[in-house]
Amino acid sequence: MTRILIVDDQDEVRAGIRTMLQLDPGLVVAGDLSDGLQAIPFLRENPVDLVLMDIRMPGIDGVEATRRIRKEHSPEELRVMVLTTFDQDDIVLAALRAGANGFLSKTASPAELVGGIKEVVGGGGALSAAATAALIGHMTDSPPPVVDRELLLRFGALTPRERDVVVLIASGLGNDEIAAQMSVSPFTVKTHAVRAMTKVGARDRAQLVSFTFRAGLYP
Structure with a gap:
């Protein structure tokens, strides 16, 4: 059973999210709060x-x-997914740097919301299409002036297939699109991605994209 806390200042939004989550018996809402100060x-x-x-x-x-x-809960202990109507790159980056594990739009369908939750709780990272575009746009518009050599060495531990998957992820493709392009199953793509994250020390898919660009491995 996955216990979830909803934090949003709009009563109707919290009620709507609660209703969507009730569609999955494996999810339970442990509480809903109207501001961030109450969450701590x-x-x-x-x-x-x-x-x-x-x-x-x-x-x-x-x-x-x-x-x-x-400051009180590690990513392994507690996952955080940001839900917002804002997809600007500065907000995406600020949330990820603060320790968020995923970023989905409030316009996400119930299936997308539940799927994103399960992905993040399972150790992955969910990014909406707009959030992914914002993150990639920021990285390509402002590439690091100096390649992070330590990160580049970590990427050297990847197999050729893992590296191919990482570069395609950084280009904004989803698992199904990568699978079709590489003629493998989506499960195989996910396996390569998870192994790559472990090898380079990325906590989730979003951080993997950031690390890829900082290592100078542009799509």
Whole structure:
């Protein structure tokens, strides 16, 4: 059973998310809060597996709330997925740097939301198409002035197939698209991606994309 905390300042949004999550018997809403400040003390008393975090809220925003959560809870202990209507690259990057594990739009369908939650809780990272485009756009517009040699050495441990998958992920393709291009199954693509993340020390798919660009491995 996956325990989830919803943090959003709009009552109707929290109610809508709760309704969507109730469609899956493996998900349970442990609580819903109207601002980020409440999340910190709540989590001290109520262990959950994942926080669904809004960005724009009174008090402190979702980025700062995520940053404070990370001071007390590691990514292995607690996952954070940002839900927002904003897909600008600065927000995506700020949320990921604060320790978020995924980034989905509030317009995501129930299936996309549940699928994203399961992906993130399982150790992966979910990024909406718009968030992926924003992240990749930022990296290509502002490439690192100096290649991170330490990261480049980590990528040297990848097999040729793992490296191919990583570069295609960094180009914005999903598992199904990569599978079709490489003539393998989506499960094989996911396996390569997970192994690559382990070898380079990326906590999720989003950080893997960031590491790829910082290592100078542009698609």
